[in-house]
Amino acid sequence: MKRRFGKAPLALVSALALSALVSLDVGCGAPPRGVDWNGKRLPAIDMHLHPGDWDHVPEDTRKFLASRFPFPIGLDAEAAAKGSLLPESILGEIDDAGIWGAGLFAIYAPRTVGVASNELVAEDLTFAPDRFFGLASLRVDRWTTDRDAELDRLKSTLSRPGFVGIKLAHAHQHFRMDDPAFFPIYEVGASLGKPLYLHTGTSPFPGTSQEPAYTDPTYLETAIQQFPAATFILGHLGYDFEQKRHAGLETCIRLAKTYPNVFLEPSALGSASSDPTGANLKEAMRRMREAGITDRVVYGSDGPQSPGFVKGYLERTVAAMKDAGYTEQEAAAVLAGNFARVFGVTVPAEAAE
């Protein structure tokens, strides 16, 4: 007994040392690039990631975001968010997931999700110019007076290196999808050959315009018809994030089948919080394949959200594709090929090795 007791301090010191060691990041190198698909590695690009500035996020949205972090990370959401929104953190997240490239979104929605300016995105693009692709945006809340200036600023931003497209969110920016006053934005996209990414569906963020004219992709059909040279990427497949169910999936599929300038992006709807059972993402991937439009699906996650989200979402999507019987060619198109084609990006060989 005495001997055993004499070893107790040593055991405690060892335990403390062990706990200190496990808290250190002792990773054994970066994981391999690409997604494992039956033994073959396929390159992956996540077209939907948000850099940002916590100071420009409205208070109610900060609370919402804090509630999405795992406890106790959300207790100091500012530190967690500021860290995760940095370009080096985003690069770390996609590296952990084996993802080669990422689309970084600018957004001007000061009353809902906040502001991530074109300038901030331009600065972040310089961090990994070969792997980050910028989507510019513009303010629309003073459209009657600032329209021309905003459109000029958008064109100017799109001429900068690394900007490949335009990001809009009618529901967060409070303008109708069918309002012709805003059609000049689509015209910019068409004339410059820059695809437009559009948030469709409701949104969990406080202050969102949830009415159908802001969320239902049906309301985009006029613009899609009127601007055949513009490429429309319908984000989130019209998902109802309030009720956590599909709402616009069939409309999105119909639009993609009807119009060659429509693409679909299944981000966020399959997250653990928006699709707890995983059934909705599986259904979406299955329905798109059944409709024969896998050449129109562009992968995105809507990260970084919280550490590990980017990787987790990719895994869920790949599992959903395997469950739906995607072929290697179809999976490769969804994960990177369609993005490369739509945005005119060359995917290097090292994107999957």
Add this chain to the structure above:
Amino acid sequence: MNVRFGVTFGGCVIATLLGASEAAAAEPRTPFPAHAALDAVGGSPAKGAYVLSAQGGWPFSFLRAQVGLSDRITLQSELESAVGRRYRPMLGIGVRLAEATHVRLTGEFLAGWLFQRSEEYRRGPNGELRFRLAIPVRRFVPYLVLGTRHAFLPDLLTIERASGTETSWSLRHEWTPWATLGLGFAISRGIGLDLGINYGWVGAPDTIALPGVHLGLHFGGDR
């Protein structure tokens, strides 16, 4: 600040342990009929006995005092902190439900207030019902704590309209199922340690919570 606290706390634990080893050699060999580690992790010290506990860890840390009012009933107070941003000062009673040579089962009920300083301020009354099962074997005390916590968070909503200001109150319920699995160790009858893994699912079932660990130091006496 929390890291500094953890380092300091860990240092104190090591120093106490090393310093106590000589004194402990003079203690009776084993088993102790009751000791600070058992009273701390198993709950319900005997009448007139007390135990003071400090458990430091991530994300939860605790300060706890228990004093036996009778051989079955204990008065206890507790202050819990989560990463220095969420505090729960609590007062309650413990009842020894069962005891045998190698088993002690205690039920505890505590009530108090929750203070959370974060993006979302949370304040409101808070209560907890928990059970402690301890299995003392010589100087070691493996233990399990299972609890259910309920906080009621009042919200005041004010809407300012041209026609006047409307205010309304609403109440939210925050549920936290709790589990701790740990191992206590008696250095002497009056000094003990414990190491435990905690899982407090704050805001269940709509949230995700990370598990945590703690290291505790316990002092008891007056038996």
